[in-house]
Amino acid sequence: GGDWWKVIWSDECSWELGKSGRIWVTRQVDGKRCPDCIKPVYRSGRVTVIIWGAIGWNWKSPLVFL
Secondary structure, three states: OOOHHHOEEEEEEEEEEOOOOEEEEOOOOOOOOOHHHEEEEOOOOOEEEEEEEEEEOOEEOOOEEO
16 A cells, blocks of 8 residues: 555756767877877857656646756
């Protein structure tokens, strides 16, 4: 049994929209590839979206964009 009808579950989810980051390598012309020279670069135009919601017995919340 149990009183599951009294319980509310909630969760949130986030994701990013936009172009993915590119890897740029800076080195001298005759230099080797070096892990210390690699850095991910993110350009403007990326947006993070976070949504929250909850459900219960015979009930659901509206989605809330945070």
